[in-house]
Amino acid sequence: MKLYNNNLSNFATKCRIAIYDKGAKVDIVPVPNNDSKSPEYLKINPLGKVPTLDADGTMIAESEVINEYLEDKFPSPPLLPKSPEERAKVRGFTRFHDLYLEPPLRALFSQLNPKTRDENVVNQKLTDLNSRLDQLDKMLSETGFANGTDFTLADCAIAPTMFFVVNMLGMFGAKPPLEARPKLAAWWVQVQTRPSVKKALAEMGEAMAAMQRAR
Numbered sequence: 001m002k003l004y005n006n007n008l009s010n011f012a013t014k015c016r017i018a019i020y021d022k023g024a025k026v027d028i029v030p031v032p033n034n035d036s037k038s039p040e041y042l043k044i045n046p047l048g049k050v051p052t053l054d055a056d057g058t059m060i061a062e063s064e065v066i067n068e069y070l071e072d073k074f075p076s077p078p079l080l081p082k083s084p085e086e087r088a089k090v091r092g093f094t095r096f097h098d099l100y101l102e103p104p105l106r107a108l109f110s111q112l113n114p115k116t117r118d119e120n121v122v123n124q125k126l127t128d129l130n131s132r133l134d135q136l137d138k139m140l141s142e143t144g145f146a147n148g149t150d151f152t153l154a155d156c157a158i159a160p161t162m163f164f165v166v167n168m169l170g171m172f173g174a175k176p177p178l179e180a181r182p183k184l185a186a187w188w189v190q191v192q193t194r195p196s197v198k199k200a201l202a203e204m205g206e207a208m209a210a211m212q213r214a215r
């Protein structure tokens with residue numbers, strides 16, 4: 001089994017966290033020729049997006065679908081609770097992440113260069129992102145991880161995106177994202193104590209530093 005990966009991708013990092021947490025035997029590999037739009041990779045994932053899991057010949061795209069597959073395939077340790085209600089709550093977090101929290105952050109990636117930046121886009125996306133962070137602060141549990149005392153797929157999804165939020169918003173002169181969001185601030189400390197998260201976020205940090213050095 002192998003994961004087509006890019007260490008800087010928050011979606012791929014979501015899957016690496018689940019893989020590391022479960023100690024699953026999955027090779028982590030770059031996309032062919034480091035080009036997610038190459039004909040070779042488009043055969044693997046017609047959308048040309050990262051990550052894709054090659055599950056011994058079955059190509060599985062979309063990070064959350066991959067993580068649900070990993071949960072089915074490698075049930076221990078569990079990253080979904082037992083009860084249908086708690087499972088639904090965890091999936092509520094992952095949907096919130098994919099549909100509402102991540103898109104305004106992604107829209108800011110193209111605005112990083114101050115010379116080509118459109119301040120209207122920046123202001124609009126920062127406003128959207130800040131309201132999503134406020135919503136996340138309300139949604140988070142007060143007991144450790146996102147959905148409570150157990151580490152779940154919710155934490156896998158949110159942590160890599162929060163890595164960018166924490167390390168990137170300052171570049172736009174935005175207010176510190178953990179300020180006045182006590183549950184988010186406490187969760188951010190707690191989630192980084194999980195060895196799988198620590199390892200995957202360190203890889204993201206190294207990839208980000210390498211990208212900055214190459215500029």
Ligand SMILES: N[C@@H](CCC(=O)N[C@@H](CS)C(=O)NCC(=O)O)C(=O)O
Pocket residue numbers: 008009010011012036047048049050051061062063064
């Ligand atoms: N919904 C997809 C999003 C994946 C995604 O957008 N990945 C980025 C890297 S973080 C990518 O491949 N971008 C290139 C593109 O969209 O063409 C998932 O959850 O896997």
